[in-house]
Amino acid sequence: MAWTLRVCGSSLEAVEEANTSMATILLIGQDDALLEGLAQSLATSGHAARIGRTIADAIEMAAAHPPLAVVVERELALSDPEVVRAPLASGGALLLYRADAAPAGPLPPSLQRLVLADLTLPLERHRLFALIQRVDERARATGRRPPTPPEHRAY
Numbered sequence: 001m002a003w004t005l006r007v008c009g010s011s012l013e014a015v016e017e018a019n020t021s022m023a024t025i026l027l028i029g030q031d032d033a034l035l036e037g038l039a040q041s042l043a044t045s046g047h048a049a050r051i052g053r054t055i056a057d058a059i060e061m062a063a064a065h066p067p068l069a070v071v072v073e074r075e076l077a078l079s080d081p082e083v084v085r086a087p088l089a090s091g092g093a094l095l096l097y098r099a100d101a102a103p104a105g106p107l108p109p110s111l112q113r114l115v116l117a118d119l120t121l122p123l124e125r126h127r128l129f130a131l132i133q134r135v136d137e138r139a140r141a142t143g144r145r146p147p148t149p150p151e152h153r154a155y
Contacts, residue, residue: 023136024048024065028058029073031099055080062086069132074098091139097121
C-alpha cells in the first residue's frame with residue numbers, strides 16, 4: 001500500500017503541479033508513524049513526500065516520478081537488493097535509516113557505494129533534512145532538474 005502526502009486539501013492536479021517544482025522524496029519502511037511524521041516535516045520544508053511500504057511498491061512509484069532522494073529502512077535494503085534499481089532524478093541520493101540506536105553491522109560493499117548516509121531516526125531527523133536540502137541545492141546548482149512532464153513538452 002502506498003500513500004501520497006496531499007498538500008492541505010488541494011486537488012490531485014495541484015499536487016502533481018507542485019511536484020514539478022519541489023523535490024520529491026520517497027520514504028520506504030514499515031514504521032507508519034515515523035514515516036508519516038517525516039513526510040509531514042518534509043512537506044513543511046517544501047518537499048513532496050511519498051511513502052511506500054515495500055521495495056516493489058517504491059520502485060513502481062519511482063518509475064512513474066523519479067524522486068530526488070530515496071530514504072529506505074536499513075533492514076529492507078539489506079533483505080531486498082532490488083532497492084538499488086529504484087530510479088532517481090538526476091543528482092539524486094539513496095539514504096538508509098534504522099529506528100533503534102543499537103550499532104548496526106557493516107553494509108555490503110555493493111550497497112555501501114550507493115548510500116549517501118546511514119541514519120538513526122528519529123534522532124538524526126535534522127541531519128536527514130539537511131542532507132535532503134543539500135542534495136536539492138546541488139541538483140539545482142548543477143542544472144540537474146527533474147524531467148519535464150509530458151503535458152509541458154513542446155512537440
